[in-house]
Amino acid sequence: MARIVLTDISSTAWEHPADRAALNTLRAIPGFDALIKRIAGFIGDRALRQLLLGSAVRVGPTQRPQLDEMLTDVLTTLDWPERPELYVTQSPVMNAAAVGFDKPFVVLNSSVLEHLTDEEQRAIIAHEVGHIMSGHVVYRTIAIIILYFGLAALPFLAAAVIFPFQLALLEWYRKAEFSADRVALLGAQDRDTAMMLQLKLAGGAEHGHAIDLDAFMAQAMEYETKGDAWDRVMQILNTVMRDHPFATVRAGELQRWIDAGGYDKIVGGEYARRADVKDRASDLKKDYGEASDYYGDQARAAMGTLSDMVGRARDAFDDAFRGAGR
Secondary structure, eight states, X not given: OOOOOOTTBOGGGTOOXXXXXXXXXXXXXXXXXXXXXXXXXXXXHHHHHHHHHHHSEEOOSSSSHHHHHHHHHHHHHTTOOOOOXXXXXXXXXXXXXXXXXXXXXXXXXXXXXXXXXXXXXXXXXXXXXXXXXXXXXXXXXXXXXXXXXXXXXXXXXXXXXXXXXXXXXXHHHHHHHHHHHHHHHHHXXXXXXXXXXXXXXXXXXXXXXXXXXXXXXXXXXXHHHSSOHHHHHHHHHHHTTOSSOOHHHHHHHHHHHHHTTHHHHHHTTOSOBTTTOOOTTXXXXXXXXXXXXXXXXXXXXXXXXXXXXXXXXXXXXXXXXXXXHO
């Protein structure tokens, strides 16, 4: 399949406003930049590279050459000159990551190769390259260290100090996925491939069964539009400590971007170029405005349910106490 090369495309062309706003809000937390520098200096690329060299397989022209060619194709399509090292690591969890500081790496879990088609694998590689191009990787790497390896790896931090950073990082981390999902679509340049990737991240590969993308998209619509106030509260509580949005939410968010014309504009050549983007903060006011609308809809849905939530909790306690008294 011939793909349109997005010459000199800037990451601002695809970044979700909630991603940019959340990251800039994160950077505004007092002491955050100092924390980032200290963690980066403490860990460094060398330690990460040694970990991958020792525990994973580095892709190259003779080592999984199909993946090497996919990476080349993605970098060509996105017109990105800095080639990251690509590794495959043994894991049953279908996932991938872009990590590092000065020289990021892309890591694919082996289950990606088992369950995704070649086109879907290309899309997930594009997703991770999108994180690199958007400048997400330093913050994502630190989030992974804090969230998955624990505070023992960072002896100069205490749990009480890091907890606010955890919450802020998780909120941004989830929003950054919306931006990278757009890059997965731009890399694949096929809507069904990008959506099927989300379906398989949610429920796995076919394994001999029929899977229905239209039914999955209808499920995504149901999750976002059906249910009552209590369902909205449960959705927020189910999400707050996750590092990724639910796959149905990601599919729905990507479809809205398509419907709004964002994808067609880019493949049609109408996009911001790196040569023209001098100041990434120049549109920050607009980003905050758009993000405010995004958060506002969610916040109104959640805050509008407060009395219902409290009422349900009170009724539950009353029922429990009455049951105990009988």
